[in-house]
Every structure is written in C-alpha cells, then in structure tokens.
Amino acid sequence: MKILHISASPRKEASNAWWLSQQIVGHLAGRSGAAAVTVRDLYADPIAHVDSEYADALGSPVYAGDESTAGGALALSEQLIRELEASEAVVIGTPMHNYTVPSTLKAWIDHVVRVRRTFAITPDGKAGLLRDRPVYVGIVSGGRFSGPGARQADFLTPYLKVALATIGLHDLRFYSMEGLAMGADMVRSERERVSMVLETAFSRALSEQAR
Numbered sequence: 001m002k003i004l005h006i007s008a009s010p011r012k013e014a015s016n017a018w019w020l021s022q023q024i025v026g027h028l029a030g031r032s033g034a035a036a037v038t039v040r041d042l043y044a045d046p047i048a049h050v051d052s053e054y055a056d057a058l059g060s061p062v063y064a065g066d067e068s069t070a071g072g073a074l075a076l077s078e079q080l081i082r083e084l085e086a087s088e089a090v091v092i093g094t095p096m097h098n099y100t101v102p103s104t105l106k107a108w109i110d111h112v113v114r115v116r117r118t119f120a121i122t123p124d125g126k127a128g129l130l131r132d133r134p135v136y137v138g139i140v141s142g143g144r145f146s147g148p149g150a151r152q153a154d155f156l157t158p159y160l161k162v163a164l165a166t167i168g169l170h171d172l173r174f175y176s177m178e179g180l181a182m183g184a185d186m187v188r189s190e191r192e193r194v195s196m197v198l199e200t201a202f203s204r205a206l207s208e209q210a211r
C-alpha cells in the first residue's frame, strides 16, 4: 500500500498530531502487510503560498501560459498533486489552529485543489477529478471541539470535508485527541482512548476485508 503521510504540526515529531497520525500509518501498514510511506512534513519542508502566475492561471479564463510547463507555484502544485495521485491512502496529522487547519496545511490545499486539474466546473457545480481513496485525519487540539464537552467552534472538520470532496476525496475518517492543554495526564488518557478507538476501527475493517 502506498501511503501519503502529511504532517502539519510545527512541533514536528514531538507533536501529538505526529504521534496520532503515526498510529494510523502503523495500523494501515500492519493491515496491508507492506507499505511505502511518503512523508510530506509541511513544517520541515514548508510550502510557499501560491504566486501571481498560479493565481492568473486559475483565476483567468484567458490565461495565455502553459500550466503544464510553468514554473513557480504551478510546478510545485503539479508535484504535490502527483504525490497525492500516487497514493492509495492519505493520512493527515494536524493540530487545530484558531478553529481550523494550520496555515501550512491551507497552503497545501491551495496547491492541490486546482481548477481544470483536480476539479472541473460543470453546470451542476464543481466536480472532483481525482480517484477517491481513504483519507484518515488525526486532529489534536488544546481545547474540546466535539461532543458534549465542546467549548469552541470547529471549522477544521467541515472545511476539510468540503475542500477534499471538491477534488473527489469523499472517503474521510476523522480521529481526534482533544483538551490536550489540560496537561500530561490528559495527553496520556487521550492517547489511551484513541488507541482503543483505532484498534476497534482497524480490526473491524480487517474482519470485513476477510469476509
């Protein structure tokens, strides 16, 4: 199985987002027997914001350049889209930053959600052009954003659902560790809880596969 592992925490490998997404990668690799994992660490190797040629190409129906041979952000966009296309599963590890995705993950989205390349505009609206594949999203947060204990808005989950559906990725599975600002005990108990959730989810998937 080819896995694209996207990491979006500034704390890189010390981060809880990395830990959670690594657990998911481990389950996927275990299930498939062998896995080739491409890591795209958005902080270790930051993605520049889109540039003017990219905005011209996307925003203008009369763009005179050639998107396939352009440099700058269009070339990076092509590279990131090909990396995504080559994957059979995507794992995203992300903290919540100000109720939504960190700006680095937003920059990645701006490069891969690209008109005429990963989605088309049709009379019925936008239509995704990528083959669907499972996308596992591990979210970590300082406070709580889901369930009865939620004390804040969540624009991260609905935003990712809409942005990825735009390009044809509908099979999204979300896992979260929340309230981590409460301290080390909360981190420990959230790690234990989510480990059990993942164990159940992946062993159920394995037994369904065997049927």
Ligand SMILES: Cc1cc2nc3c(=O)[nH]c(=O)nc-3n(C[C@H](O)[C@H](O)[C@H](O)COP(=O)(O)O)c2cc1C
Pocket (backbone or CB within 6 Å): 009, 010, 011, 012, 014, 015, 016, 017, 018, 094, 095, 096, 097, 098, 099, 100, 140, 141, 142, 143, 144, 152, 180, 181
């Ligand atoms: C710039 C910034 C914004 C943040 N915004 C939120 C937020 O809106 N809601 C929240 O619950 N936690 C927020 N946090 C806290 C992080 O989500 C939390 O510390 C998380 O556990 C960090 O994950 P990591 O260990 O993967 O880096 C924010 C942290 C930073 C640095």
